[in-house]
Amino acid sequence: MATVSRREIGSMLAKQGILIAFALFMIGFTLANAKFLSVDNVFSVVRSSAILGVMALGVTFVVISGNLDLSVGSMMSFSTIVVLDLHDKIGPALAIPAMFAMTLCLGAFIGFLVGYLRLNSLIVTLGMLSAIHGLTLTYSGGQNMDIADKEGTWFSVFGQGAILGVPTPILMFLSLAALLGLVLAKTPFGRKVYAVGGNGTAATFSGIKRARTVFTCYLISAGCVAVAGLIQASRSLGSQNTVGQGLELEVLAAVILGGASLMGGVGTIFKTVIGVLILGFIQNGLLLLGLPFYFQFVVTWIIIILAVWLDIAAKRGKLWSPIA
Numbered sequence: 001m002a003t004v005s006r007r008e009i010g011s012m013l014a015k016q017g018i019l020i021a022f023a024l025f026m027i028g029f030t031l032a033n034a035k036f037l038s039v040d041n042v043f044s045v046v047r048s049s050a051i052l053g054v055m056a057l058g059v060t061f062v063v064i065s066g067n068l069d070l071s072v073g074s075m076m077s078f079s080t081i082v083v084l085d086l087h088d089k090i091g092p093a094l095a096i097p098a099m100f101a102m103t104l105c106l107g108a109f110i111g112f113l114v115g116y117l118r119l120n121s122l123i124v125t126l127g128m129l130s131a132i133h134g135l136t137l138t139y140s141g142g143q144n145m146d147i148a149d150k151e152g153t154w155f156s157v158f159g160q161g162a163i164l165g166v167p168t169p170i171l172m173f174l175s176l177a178a179l180l181g182l183v184l185a186k187t188p189f190g191r192k193v194y195a196v197g198g199n200g201t202a203a204t205f206s207g208i209k210r211a212r213t214v215f216t217c218y219l220i221s222a223g224c225v226a227v228a229g230l231i232q233a234s235r236s237l238g239s240q241n242t243v244g245q246g247l248e249l250e251v252l253a254a255v256i257l258g259g260a261s262l263m264g265g266v267g268t269i270f271k272t273v274i275g276v277l278i279l280g281f282i283q284n285g286l287l288l289l290g291l292p293f294y295f296q297f298v299v300t301w302i303i304i305i306l307a308v309w310l311d312i313a314a315k316r317g318k319l320w321s322p323i324a
Contacts, residue, residue: 021306022278029285036288043167049280050169051076051228052247053273056254057180058224060272061217063255064184066197066264067114067121069218071106072225072251074132076244079103079229081136084145084239092155100226106132107222108215115214129248136241146238159235169231174273176227180220181269193217197264253304254279279303 029036055072062069079099086095110128114121147153161168184190192213195203204210233239258275260267282303283296 033288045280045284047167050173053173053276054228055251058221061220063260064197064267065193065217070125070248071128073244073247074129075225076229078136079226080233080239081140081145083233103226104222107218111215111218115211140241144240150237159231
């Protein structure tokens with residue numbers, strides 16, 4: 001009887017351990033600082049998490065399809081720099097679609113390499129991380145970008161505006177999450193993504209065009225990165241050319257925290273949103289406790305390791321390997 005009980009506890013921790021840990025974190029931070037769950041702080045956390053969240057939505061499609069995308073941080077830097085540069089040259093109305101087109105071209109190139117040429121997604125996107133960073137530095141000449149007339153442009157509405165008291169970045173994040181959630185859960189394409197990630201060979205024999213599905217997933221990821229770059233550029237109206245550096249690991253951590261499996265075939269948009277909020281609230285709680293901001297990187301690393309461990313444990317139903 002005791003053996004069965006331990007197995008049940010182990011299985012529950014493997015499947016729900018992150019949510020349990022998050023609940024304990026929330027309780028601890030609330031007891032330590034009464035401002036933690038105030039309305040202003042909650043809005044602040046969600047708003048600051050919107051850029052990371054938008055990027056995580058697109059990467060969710062890639063991970064469920066059985067692949068990885070480590071290029072999103074560099075790609076976000078590229079999209080931010082491009083839209084800021086073009087803003088003063090051709091105006092925001094043309095700069096925004098031009099930036100989207102250029103970012104989608106990068107996503108299409110990665111999708112072609114991974115989907116149609118069947119190259120390893122880890123190697124391709126790791127290489128593209130450096131390549132896009134170099135492209136960004138080349139495009140900007142190594143200089144940071146700033147909008148000349150920050151007071152006279154409507155471009156700030158995406159990052160600084162609000163509708164009915166709700167910040168625009170939050171509305172964009174939640175609207176995109178709702179749209180992509182419906183695509184993934186309720187459309188034939190969404191079912192193809194799960195099928196390809198679950199068993200690519202079986203999906204191919206079932207008549208699903210695996211290459212096209214993977215290619216489209218990378219396009220969706222690039223589109224989400226473009227939205228994130230738009231919000232980032234609009235928020236500050238200026239940017240360093242390394243603004244997205246390192247974000248790829250936080251994005252991947254949020255997606256895995258949300259329950260998406262590195263093996264592919266498992267995950268939802270709703271749970272990715274939860275994963276993003278877990279990271280955001282934990283980082284905010286650490287700052288409210290007075291810990292230095294760079295301590296977040298250590299905690300993020302611990303969370304990634306814990307998330308991967310629980311992901312593998314959930315597959316085998318045990319926290320520990322039976323042959324360890």
